[in-house]
Amino acid sequence: MAKVGIPRALFYYDYFPLWQAFFEALGHQVMVSDATNKGILEDGIKRAVDETCLPVKLYMGHVQNLRDRVDYLFIPRLVSLEEKHFSCPKFIGLPDMVRGCVPNLPPILDVLVDLTDNKKLTRSSLLELGKLLGASPAQVGGAYQAGLQAHRSYRARLKQGWSHEEGIRGSRPETLAEPENLLRVALLSHPYNICDSWASNNLMGKLKRMGAAVTTADALSLGYLRQKANTLSEQIYWTFEKKLAGAAMHYLETREVDGIILVMAFECGPDSLVTELIEREVRDKLPVMTLCMDEHTGEAGIMTRLEAFVDMIVRQKSRQEAAAAKEWAEA
Ligand code: SF4
Known part of the structure; x- marks a missing residue:
């Protein structure tokens, strides 16, 4: 069982339940960086290029917070999440930026997600990741389905008015009318x-x-x-x-x-x-x-x-x- 690190920053708030379910279905332990604090911000500012936006600086700080505690870091390359639409260029180059800015990293699992015209490439990138983690194509397929299921449940909670934190945690306190x-x-x-x-x-x-x-x-x-x-x-x-x-x-x-x-x-x-x-x-x-x-x-x-x-x-x-x-x- 490997420890897979996921930084608590950028698209964590959109996709964490999916990724967590995927890696756990493959039998691995998912570890998340600490909640943002002054030290994480300062590390991020030190590591990132000056002109970068604050969310990317914070991402670098979260990577540094995790790097010595995990066997792998999961940093996907989100090129496109739907046909004819793209992600911000910083999402596309994120694995490379991290490699260039934060030293002494464990191996990065940088799955390509490009749903515009490279769906086959996205699938083979996912299978490649599974192979690296010792999983067969069938196991990767099953884990992917588990991830999708977790993602759908998460989105349903957000639509019911749950906060992202509550949705990720899977529970919320009783609310008054x-x-x-x-x-x-x-x-x-x-x-x-x-x-x-x-x-x-x-x-x-x-x-x-x-x-x-x-x-x-x-x-x-x-x-x-x-x-x-x-x-x-x-x-x-x-x-x-x-x-x-x-x-x-x-x-x-x-x-x-x-x-x-x-x-x-x-x-x-x-x-x-x-x-x-x-x-x-x-x-x-x-x-x-x-x-x-x-x-x-x-x-x-x-x-x-x-x-x-x-x-x-x-x-x-x-x-x-x-x-x-x-x-x-x-x-
Ligand atoms: S530049 Fe990209 S990563 Fe930074 S805040 Fe804008 S959309 Fe997000």
Whole structure:
């Protein structure tokens, strides 16, 4: 039995249950890096190239946190997750970046995932990985099915409103019924920007303490999000960003939320284009704000912007309710 390390960063929040079930079905132990802390961030900053975005810097810190405790590191090369769409270039080059930045690594299991026109290559890459771990093609096929099953259950939990952490853990505390007039905010971002409470300055927790119910794009189905994103005037060819744009279009149409907060990492090319596109569509119709994060982002600055945003939507909501009551009284 080998120890396979999975960094608690980047696409961990999208695919961890799948990978965990896959490796465990093959009889291996999965180990995850510690929750982000100051040391992990400092290691990441030291290891990564200066111009890289904060999520990739954090990834390097998580790799360093794991490297001496595992036999292998699992770092897939996510080229494309659906036809005619691509991942961010940093996802595509991640195994190479890690090899170049973090010394003394155990062997890296870098499976290629390219579902655009290399499906056969993806399959053989998975079989190659199985061979390295001493598994037959049939065992790899069975483990893959177990992974898919775990992934489907995870996605179903997210759609029921579970947080990513609860979904990964597979349990959630009893929740009380929400008051009807609760403020609702959609926090739209890559899960790694908002689910890592240390790196995000606990954005979700802060919003909840201000009395807001928070929802994310993962509460909606992926097929539906793609469909909504296709209603935009510009086509988006990045899978993850398309999901965010689809969610923004959904909330704009349904008004299920009182405001949208977009969170992006400084130095992120795909997000800077897509958040601009979303803001253009949404502003003037629904309150929207973009928060740009990097390793220097301070808690006080975030608090000030969140408080101002929440205050603005509370006042706007009260004005709308007062106008509706007046209209009803005069009718
Ligand atoms: S999508 Fe943006 S934040 Fe994510 S890895 Fe790529 S550049 Fe970094």
